[in-house]
Amino acid sequence: MQQTRLGSLDDFQKGSIEIITGRAEHYVMSNVFEVASRSKPYEKVVVGKNLKYVIETLRAEGDSPWFVASHDEFAITLDGEIKIHFVKPAAGPLVGDDVEGTVRLAGQPEGASMGYVLLRRGHQALLPAGAAYRFEAVKPGVVLQQTILGACSVEKWAEICIH
Amino acid sequence: MNSVPQQNVTATDPNPVTGYRTFRLGDFEFSRDAYFVTVKWPSNGQQRSHQMDADDFLRAMMRDVAWGFFYGWVNFDEVIGTRNHYGRVDLYAGAYNASFREAGADYTQQFDTPLIMATFKAILKDWVNEGFDPFAAPEETGSAFGPKHGDNIAAIERSRIATKRMPGLDGDSPLRDDLPVNRQFTDITQDEPEIHAAPGFERELHAFNLFKYLSRSDVTWNPSVTSVCKQSLFCPTTEEFTLPVFHGNDRVEWFLQLSDQIIWDVADKNTGEPRARITMNAGDIAAMPADIRHKGYSQKRSMLLVWENATPDLPKRYESGELPPYPVQM
Numbered sequence: 181m182q183q184t185r186l187g188s189l190d191d192f193q194k195g196s197i198e199i200i201t202g203r204a205e206h207y208v209m210s211n212v213f214e215v216a217s218r219s220k221p222y223e224k225v226v227v228g229k230n231l232k233y234v235i236e237t238l239r240a241e242g243d244s245p246w247f248v249a250s251h252d253e254f255a256i257t258l259d260g261e262i263k264i265h266f267v268k269p270a271a272g273p274l275v276g277d278d279v280e281g282t283v284r285l286a287g288q289p290e291g292a293s294m295g296y297v298l299l300r301r302g303h304q305a306l307l308p309a310g311a312a313y314r315f316e317a318v319k320p321g322v323v324l325q326q327t328i329l330g331a332c333s334v335e336k337w338a339e340i341c342i343h
Numbered sequence: 344m345n346s347v348p349q350q351n352v353t354a355t356d357p358n359p360v361t362g363y364r365t366f367r368l369g370d371f372e373f374s375r376d377a378y379f380v381t382v383k384w385p386s387n388g389q390q391r392s393h394q395m396d397a398d399d400f401l402r403a404m405m406r407d408v409a410w411g412f413f414y415g416w417v418n419f420d421e422v423i424g425t426r427n428h429y430g431r432v433d434l435y436a437g438a439y440n441a442s443f444r445e446a447g448a449d450y451t452q453q454f455d456t457p458l459i460m461a462t463f464k465a466i467l468k469d470w471v472n473e474g475f476d477p478f479a480a481p482e483e484t485g486s487a488f489g490p491k492h493g494d495n496i497a498a499i500e501r502s503r504i505a506t507k508r509m510p511g512l513d514g515d516s517p518l519r520d521d522l523p524v525n526r527q528f529t530d531i532t533q534d535e536p537e538i539h540a541a542p543g544f545e546r547e548l549h550a551f552n553l554f555k556y557l558s559r560s561d562v563t564w565n566p567s568v569t570s571v572c573k574q575s576l577f578c579p580t581t582e583e584f585t586l587p588v589f590h591g592n593d594r595v596e597w598f599l600q601l602s603d604q605i606i607w608d609v610a611d612k613n614t615g616e617p618r619a620r621i622t623m624n625a626g627d628i629a630a631m632p633a634d635i636r637h638k639g640y641s642q643k644r645s646m647l648l649v650w651e652n653a654t655p656d657l658p659k660r661y662e663s664g665e666l667p668p669y670p671v672q673m
Contacts, residue, residue, distance in 0.1 A: 182643045184530050185603045186554075187625035195604075195622040202618050206669045207609075209621065209629035212599070227628050228597045229670055230652040233575035235599065235628065252508065254570040254577070256553060258601075258626070266548060294544040298537040302554025304570065305536065306509050308547055324599075326572050337673050 186301065187213045188259040189239075189320055197342055205343035212237040212258065215340050216322040222315065224282065224325065226335045232280065234333060236325040240317035246285040247314065250275045253282065253307040253327040257299040260321015264305055266294035267312040274312065281330015285312060350461035354469070362491030364469045368462045369452040371434060375400075375470050377489050382423055384436045384450040391448055393422045393436060398477075398487035401470060402587035405477035408463050409501060409565060412456065414651065415593030415658070418636060421615050424588075425459070429655070432459045439591070439636075441614035467499045478562040480583035480644065483526075504567035511551045516568075518551055519559035525581065527644035528558035554601070557581055557646045564639075566649040574654045583644040589615075591636035593658035595670045596651050599628040603645035607631075608638045633661045634668035 187193075192213035197204045208228075215225050221241040228235035238244075240262045250273065255264065270291040275283050289312045297305050307313050307325075315323065353367040358374075365374040372383040380400040383392045395403075403419035410417070412432050418424035421440055426433040435451040437443025471477055473493025474485035478501060506516040524531065536550040553569060557579055560567075564586050566578035582605060591612040598607075600623040609619040612634050621629060631637050639647075660666045 181527060181529060184528060184643075185625050186601075192626045193624045195600075195624045195627040197622075198620040200617045200619055204619075205673045206632050207619070207621060207629045208669070208671045208673075209623075209627060211624075211626045212628060213626040228599070228630070228650060230575070230595055230597065230650065231654070231666075231670075233572065233652055235597070235650060252570075252572055254509070254572065266544070268544070268547075292543075293541050295539045295541040295548055297539070297548055297550045299550060300532075300534065300536065302532070302552055303536040303550055304509075304553040305550040306512075306548075306570075308549075311547070326570055326575060326577055328572065328575070337671050341671075341673065343673060 187211070189213055189217050189322060203343070205341060207342070208337065209342045210340040212324065213322060223334055224332045225340070226329070226333050227340065229329065229335075232328050234327060234329045236327060236333060238315070238323040238325060240315055240321040240323050242317065244315040246288055246312050247282050247332070248274045248285060248289070248312045249282050249307070249309065249327060249330070250277050250279050251309045251328065253325060254304060255299070255307055256304045256324045257301055258322040258324060259301055260317055260319055262299045262321055262323060263296050263316040264299065264307070265296045265314050265316065267291045268294050269310070269312055273310055280328040282325070282327055282332050283330065284332050350458050352462050352465045354465060357491065360490070366462055366466050368434065368459060369454060370450070371436070371452065373466055380470075382436060386448050386450045391436065391450070395420055395423070397470070398475075399587065401467065401475070401477040401487055404463055404467055405499060406564060406588055408460065408467060408499070409478070411460070413590070414596070416591035416612065416636065418589040418591060420589070427593075428453070430456055432456050434459060439613055439615060441616060444614075464499075468494065468496065471495045471499055478565065480563050501562060506568040506571065509549060509570050510556065512549055513546065519556050522559040522561055524558050525560065525644060527583070528581075531555060531558040533558075553579065554646065557601070563644070566651070574652055576651045576653055578649040578651055580647055580649060581644055582639060582641040582647050584641065586639040589636045589638040592631060592633060594652060594661060595633050595668070596631050596649060597628060598623065598631065599648040599650065600625055601646035601648055603641070603643050605639045605641045605645055605647060608640070609635050610637075612636050630670050632668040632670070633666070
């Protein structure tokens with residue numbers, strides 16, 4: 181059997197676009213490992229955008245700030261080993277339903293620890309609406325986040341895309 | 344009780360030589376023999392016809408049925424296909440082919456979804472023989488060819504997984520621990536994430552091994568939902584051989600290659616003229632603009648994340664020009 185090729189921060193091969201007519205930039209193509217290899221820890225770099233919805237690539241390294249969102253978000257680990265700690269905010273919702281996207285919190289919110297999940301490569305976690313969470317990674321890794329464009333989202337398409 | 348009315352599928356008796364039935368849907372006629380499917384339609388007072396290899400045709404029709412006509416245009420090849428209007432469906436011949444259009448040899452007819460669905464299902468039921476699984480890659484299944492012999496009802500009754508929030512949650516779609524690992528993913532680690540929920544929060548923390556889940560997919564080219572953020576749907580799938588249709592979407596969609604490699608042929612949605620070939624390796628993410636059609640080639644079974652925005656009014660907004668076909672202006 182042919183080995184399954186999974187990418188990582190240390191081992192990825194960006195693809196290519198052969199144009200017959202039109203422009204390469206219309207395909208908005210990047211490689212999430214390349215993006216994470218050039219990002220600051222937990223910088224939420226938008227690599228996919230469909231109107232208000234986004235896919236973000238995060239370089240996981242050390243401890244992240246605490247985050248929360250008014251809606252469900254999802255995280256998929258594509259490289260490394262990442263712990264996600266959860267807190268149920270004691271004072272009720274930290275963000276209103278009208279606020280979409282990830283909100284960065286100033287510190288650890290008051291509330292009960294909900295526990296943590298430990299994700300390795302290929303693992304997916306639910307980041308439930310209203311729960312505060314933070315990431316922790318001993319070694320650099322890569323996380324994809326499914327969410328909505330928010331205050332922490334960083335768009336730098338011209339830097340990351342084939343054009 | 345199921346209150347859906349019985350659909351009147353129009354079919355002949357089995358042909359005495361081939362054993363297959365011939366089907367009529369509006370002005371279209373579908374027949375098959377040992378090797379080919381023939382589609383006939385009227386245009387400009389003449390009868391036109393088109394042929395496809397039976398295996399290619401059945402793989403394409405299998406996706407169209409399992410996806411419920413999907414989003415936008417499902418081209419079986421450069422001539423035949425369907426366009427979903429979500430409640431009604433266009434069946435067309437040559438309508439998105441520059442040469443047919445120019446010659447006026449194209450034809451489109453619209454049907455209520457239940458009628459075209461019932462007819463397509465009846466065609467699959469009759470034309471898929473024992474030993475042929477139109478959802479599988481060629482190396483995994485038998486031949487589609489020859490006179491009628493038996494059937495494969497179990498294989499054609501699979502449908503897209505409907506997930507409300509995330510697989511494995513209470514009351515949501517199941518994980519795939521009961522399915523075997525596909526022969527081309529035996530090197531995928533089968534460990535599950537560790538969930539250390541504090542007392543009282545056992546039902547709120549949730550995680551699973553997505554790559555394990557995909558390694559056990561028993562079908563190819565079948566986007567199935569694994570996470571739902573409002574109208575944002577992650578629909579990963581495992582791909583091998585060719586995407587059996589040339590998909591033209593009525594909205595922008597995105598692909599993120601999770602493993603191995605897929606090459607995409609990209610062509611103009613309306614005319615079929617080639618525009619680009621995109622090679623995507625693990626970690627590559629790219630948009631499929633709203634004005635193209637695409638067909639993928641995957642020589643090894645690979646994992647692909649298809650990302651859809653299911654907002655209902657998008658086709659109208661793209662068609663009116665309110666939204667540009669490209670998702671990002673650089």
